[in-house]
Amino acid sequence: MNPLPLVALTGSPNAGKSALFNAxxxxxxxxxxxxxxxxxxxxxxxxxxxxxxxxxxxxxGAYSLExxxxxxxxxxxxxxxxxxxxxxxxxxxxxxxASNLDNHLRFALQLIExxxxxxxxxxxxxxxxxxxxxLDPKVLERxxxxxxxxxxxxxxxxxxxxxxxxxxxLSAPVCGVHERVKEDxxxxxxxxxxxxxxxVVSETPVRRWTHRLDSVLLHPIxxxxxxxxxxxxxxxxxxxxxxxxxxxxxxxxxFLSGQASAALPAGLLRSLVVDGAIAGVGAxxxxxxxxxxxFFFILLLEGTGYMVRAAFLMDKLMHGVGLSGRAFIPLLSSxxxxxxxIMATRTIDDPRDRLTTIxxxxxxxxxxxLPVYTLIIAAFIPNTRLAWGVGLQGVVMFGLYLFGIVGxxxxxxxxxxxxxxxxxxGFMMELPKYQWPPFKDVALGILTRAQIFLKRAGTIxxxxxxxLWALASFPQAAPGQKQSEVSVAGKIASAIEVVVRPIxxxxxxxxxxxPAMAAREVAVSAIATVYSIDSSDDAxxxxxxxxxLHGRWSLPTALAFLAWFVFAPQCISxxxxxxxxxxxxxxxxxxxxxxxVLAYVAAGLTYWTAVWLGL
Amino acid sequence: MNAPFxxxxxxxxxxxxxxxxRVTGIRWEALDDGTSQRLRHFGFDEGVGVEALHLGPxxxxxxxxxxxxxxxxxxxxxxxxxxxQPIR
Numbered sequence: 001m002n003p004l005p006l007v008a009l010t011g012s013p014n015a016g017k018s019a020l021f022n023a024x025x026x027x028x029x030x031x032x033x034x035x036x037x038x039x040x041x042x043x044x045x046x047x048x049x050x051x052x053x054x055x056x057x058x059x060x061g062a063y064s065l066e067x068x069x070x071x072x073x074x075x076x077x078x079x080x081x082x083x084x085x086x087x088x089x090x091x092x093x094x095x096x097x098a099s100n101l102d103n104h105l106r107f108a109l110q111l112i113e114x115x116x117x118x119x120x121x122x123x124x125x126x127x128x129x130x131x132x133x134x135l136d137p138k139v140l141e142r143x144x145x146x147x148x149x150x151x152x153x154x155x156x157x158x159x160x161x162x163x164x165x166x167x168x169x170l171s172a173p174v175c176g177v178h179e180r181v182k183e184d185x186x187x188x189x190x191x192x193x194x195x196x197x198x199x200v201v202s203e204t205p206v207r208r209w210t211h212r213l214d215s216v217l218l219h220p221i222x223x224x225x226x227x228x229x230x231x232x233x234x235x236x237x238x239x240x241x242x243x244x245x246x247x248x249x250x251x252x253x254x255f256l257s258g259q260a261s262a263a264l265p266a267g268l269l270r271s272l273v274v275d276g277a278i279a280g281v282g283a284x285x286x287x288x289x290x291x292x293x294x295f296f297f298i299l300l301l302e303g304t305g306y307m308v309r310a311a312f313l314m315d316k317l318m319h320g321v322g323l324s325g326r327a328f329i330p331l332l333s334s335x336x337x338x339x340x341x342i343m344a345t346r347t348i349d350d351p352r353d354r355l356t357t358i359x360x361x362x363x364x365x366x367x368x369x370l371p372v373y374t375l376i377i378a379a380f381i382p383n384t385r386l387a388w389g390v391g392l393q394g395v396v397m398f399g400l401y402l403f404g405i406v407g408x409x410x411x412x413x414x415x416x417x418x419x420x421x422x423x424x425x426g427f428m429m430e431l432p433k434y435q436w437p438p439f440k441d442v443a444l445g446i447l448t449r450a451q452i453f454l455k456r457a458g459t460i461x462x463x464x465x466x467x468l469w470a471l472a473s474f475p476q477a478a479p480g481q482k483q484s485e486v487s488v489a490g491k492i493a494s495a496i497e498v499v500v501r502p503i504x505x506x507x508x509x510x511x512x513x514x515p516a517m518a519a520r521e522v523a524v525s526a527i528a529t530v531y532s533i534d535s536s537d538d539a540x541x542x543x544x545x546x547x548x549l550h551g552r553w554s555l556p557t558a559l560a561f562l563a564w565f566v567f568a569p570q571c572i573s574x575x576x577x578x579x580x581x582x583x584x585x586x587x588x589x590x591x592x593x594x595x596x597v598l599a600y601v602a603a604g605l606t607y608w609t610a611v612w613l614g615l
Numbered sequence: 616m617n618a619p620f621x622x623x624x625x626x627x628x629x630x631x632x633x634x635x636x637r638v639t640g641i642r643w644e645a646l647d648d649g650t651s652q653r654l655r656h657f658g659f660d661e662g663v664g665v666e667a668l669h670l671g672p673x674x675x676x677x678x679x680x681x682x683x684x685x686x687x688x689x690x691x692x693x694x695x696x697x698x699x700q701p702i703r
Contacts, residue, residue: 063656102683218669316673
């Protein structure tokens, strides 16, 4: 079978490449990995004019063929046919930002020199016009010697024309490919500027939107205040917006649980289905709305271009602890999940900065810890309203996030002053134009996250829950004995309890700590499973988990549990991705040990202080 | 001394916000390889128009600079290696 023709999509960062990729491939996308390197391979099916398909591969954005990061190295190697696991592309689609031709044409010129059949997509022509810039694509075509198609990828404009042009290009005969690029960067840059100037039809000087917005958002005083406000709104929204959908899911789980109880005869099978599967997975699924709301904000902040501004505002502060503002983006992503966060550290050039960022990324409260926080807060913190739209529960939640951030900054300081002294690169980032990300792209991003989460719930979380149910159910307790004491899990928990008793942890928490290593949200399902197995009468098992906890845990214990999870020894996925990104077991081990110590000390201090205060 | 009406040549870190300037030279030897490469990628080169747009909230660092048609953020100490001539 002949493989599909391979078209490589490439261009400088911030040219709108991902939007164009989405517009050309729709939902027909695949995410994989290049062998040997930790760079994701995004590819999709592209429909040509007559219905024939071609494969479109979205290469990481790069400024030139001289790479400054592992991502850019992949782009170069694929284009030169040197990348393992990838064919040499049959054709190139280069995206350039119409309002930044001076810069983007440099890379385009370098790519055209490769001699592959090439098309240039002159993207974001609408934004260029908004900024008073009128361009002549015919001049560009003449100067570059390749077809130029005007597009507005986020509005899906010019896509049909682009597909037709790709079709023509793939039908044309191919000439040879040059092995080496000759011209140097400075020379290419000057030629790019000449062409860009020649292509301008008219330019009206207007104060650009982005500049006006930046005057507010990057204002020395206003900027940080707005950043803090955005963060605050984001975490309040995670709580407030999720209330309705969460209660729907809870009702559905309760309904399912009731139906299953009625349908199955009392006994082991009913216990397995109701106490094991439904109680465990149901407890975790409830948090889907919150996780999606968090991802929605992160996708929005990234898509609009605000994330880089946040990095700008935070740079000096991060510099103070030995990092750069660049670390802010991976760290903020780690609020969703440390795995993509740690993968995003690849954009940090300095190896010591990067390693430090990886080590502190798990201190950012990931969405998997949300279920734990939410459960404990709902059970122990009264839902008092402090001001309009500001609840005490939300404030506590915000405080927990803050606690993690402060811990991370202190950890970075210690790491950078101690183990990893010296070095420290700079902070060099492009501030892209603000734009409203297409609703479809944000929706697609959220959908992907929802799928990943539900897949986890169906596999790793279900599996761990069922294993835990088995360990917690056998051997069966005799009348008068407590099931959670007698079972295998109970015995293991009793051993752990010896260690964690001083910091206020009870038997059930000890039981939840181990499976929480598989995935943190399992702590919730573990507690749910233990309590539903333990409760013999139906009235108690009908009570919601937080109501049950409220009666059994003391407030200091609950607070210590929260503090533990701020520093929570991370999940297996985080350890695995750290091993992959640092090429060895040394750093994951360092990470796990220091986090364990921190978690223990933090929980202990919280517990002892709370007891001392008489809470 | 500079000619009258000609604003004094300076380095990019000293350029006041809102003043347009042209790059007259870059002291590459004062920069490490990675930084030099990124500056080239951003399009820093002799003759390119620049303008300081925004300053960071703490210590006026980093600086957001318009270079050509794009805006980039760099640290003050790297900007110090770029010589500029303000345009009246």
